Amino acid sequence: MESSKVYVDVTAEFSKEGVLTPKSFRWTDGSVYEIQRVKDIRRAASLKAGGVGMRYTCIVNGRESYLYYEDNNMWFMERAGA
Structure with a gap:
């Protein structure tokens, strides 16, 4: 079974x-x-x-998606359909 947590590379600004x-x-x-x-x-x-x-509610291609910034300084998203 595939994990529903997907770590992603993120470009961000401070x-x-x-x-x-x-x-x-x-x-x-x-x-x-x-x-x-x-x-x-x-x-x-x-x-x-x-x-x-920290959960970021983002608009991507006109749709709402959640992007999470974990305390370990890694970003993840939820796999669709998970």
């Missing part, structure tokens, strides 16, 4: 105020997806994949 904002991510097939907008940032657990961290 503002001068210290706010971390993801700009794009690379999926497992090598495709890079631009994040058009971050709607919300909050500490939350992934109910599908397990793990906890």
